[in-house]
Amino acid sequence: MVVQKLNRNIKDRIEKGMRYFAILSALMGWKLTRRQIELLSFTALRGTITPLPARQEFVEIFNSSLDSIENLKGQLAKIGLLIKTNGMYRLDPTLDLDFSDDIVLQIKLLNGE
16 A cells, blocks of 8 residues: 655635545546635535525625526535535535545555456
């Protein structure tokens, strides 16, 4: 077994979330776009993307539009990364981390045997 340890200091929680979801996308073969990764990261921090103030904040931070958020929500819900509970779109609980803490990822790339 090969063990490799990498450290990276990232103070901004949105940026940390974006890197996390980019890594997951690459490993899982999700082929997420940058905008999808931004929405996942933002949703992780806000808890939901459904309320209008949350969507407006996303539009301001990421220079997006309300219509594009709706498209992104649908795409991410279709692949199971966002789920709708009690009328609110939230991250799948298995992906919902606190990006204010340190994150340690253990990755195993297994032989197909």
